Amino acid sequence: MTAKKRRSKRPALLSHSRPRITKQAAIPSLSSKATRNIIRSHHQLLKAQEAALARKDLSLVEKIDKEIAANGGLESYQLASKTGQSLERGGDSSVVFLDWIRPTLKQLEKSSQRLKLLEVGALSTKNACSRNPFIDITRIDLNSQEPGILQQDFMKRPFPKDKHDYFHAISLSLVLNFVPNVVGRGEMLKRCSSFLTSDLPSITNFTPYLFLVLPAACVSNSRYFSRERLLDIMSSLGYIQLQEKITNKLIYQLWEYHADLYRMVTFRKEELNPGKTRNNFTVILNDNNAN
Ligand SMILES: C[S@@+](CC[C@H](N)C(=O)[O-])C[C@H]1O[C@@H](n2cnc3c(N)ncnc32)[C@H](O)[C@@H]1O
Numbered sequence: 001m002t003a004k005k006r007r008s009k010r011p012a013l014l015s016h017s018r019p020r021i022t023k024q025a026a027i028p029s030l031s032s033k034a035t036r037n038i039i040r041s042h043h044q045l046l047k048a049q050e051a052a053l054a055r056k057d058l059s060l061v062e063k064i065d066k067e068i069a070a071n072g073g074l075e076s077y078q079l080a081s082k083t084g085q086s087l088e089r090g091g092d093s094s095v096v097f098l099d100w101i102r103p104t105l106k107q108l109e110k111s112s113q114r115l116k117l118l119e120v121g122a123l124s125t126k127n128a129c130s131r132n133p134f135i136d137i138t139r140i141d142l143n144s145q146e147p148g149i150l151q152q153d154f155m156k157r158p159f160p161k162d163k164h165d166y167f168h169a170i171s172l173s174l175v176l177n178f179v180p181n182v183v184g185r186g187e188m189l190k191r192c193s194s195f196l197t198s199d200l201p202s203i204t205n206f207t208p209y210l211f212l213v214l215p216a217a218c219v220s221n222s223r224y225f226s227r228e229r230l231l232d233i234m235s236s237l238g239y240i241q242l243q244e245k246i247t248n249k250l251i252y253q254l255w256e257y258h259a260d261l262y263r264m265v266t267f268r269k270e271e272l273n274p275g276k277t278r279n280n281f282t283v284i285l286n287d288n289n290a291n
Pocket residue numbers: 074078081085093120121122123140141142143152153154155172173174175178179213
């Protein structure tokens with residue numbers, strides 16, 4: 001009898017992502033292995049830099065800065081992420097969001113109002129949401145790749161001053177996991193609600209949305225995080241989960257924001273799923289009222 005070759009079961013890595021869900025044109029220049037390596041290495045360097053910063057080791061911070069630049073910096077990371085969105089090995093996550101909010105958009109068809117969407121971490125002006133006539137998108141990114149994307153750090157975006165500065169929905173697709181600082185991730189989630197409004201008169205009792213996409217491994221294979229922990233955090237921030245889709249690589253969620261449900265709770269880093277092969281992804285939420 002011949003011995004069957006056994007495939008070793010590796011734990012899911014955070015850099016593996018993207019299901020096939022779009023007809024977008026392929027960007028064939030990078031192999032999927034190269035794409036994964038660039039994404040993984042960028043995340044690792046940001047994480048190492050964050051740790052060096054916490055230790056006030058400024059020479060290491062500078063050294064890592066140079067290493068990031070030598071690897072092509074944020075631009076090369078964005079190219080790798082875009083490749084992940086291409087037909088060959090990925091998908092445009094906004095297709096999922098669009099599918100979920102179609103009934104809402106249907107209600108806007110007979111009105112002149114549009115669903116105002118803030119897309120944080122936008123890599124393209126041509127995704128499915130951008131092509132929908134009932135959505136009015138504002139796109140921002142730390143490093144803008146196109147004229148239709150405003151170069152802006154969401155964490156520094158000025159808080160709304162009048163009703164035009166609010167949004168009916170925010171998309172955070174593969175952005176939260178990009179934030180290297182675990183407290184910063186909590187701050188990012190908290191900050192979203194300050195930009196959301198339920199003021200959409202054409203729809204009775206409209207409630208604003210948050211569309212969240214993360215690598216599945218963040219919730220399925222982390223020592224310090226889980227779907228339940230994410231649900232607890234989002235509930236404390238006033239969100240109710242409407243939709244969820246989990247693939248081998250990504251978790252997509254649609255949340256509805258209710259300001260009256262907000263009850264700030266502190267969530268610290270704690271071991272939820274022990275295991276040597278797990279990753280360390282987590283989100284810390286501090287009760288500091290710093291919205
Ligand atoms: C992996 S890409 C994801 C892009 C796209 N949303 C997607 O789903 O494929 C992450 C993007 O988020 C951007 N980003 C991360 N933190 C941000 C912040 N605080 N403000 C604006 N953009 C941010 C990065 O510059 C990067 O282009």
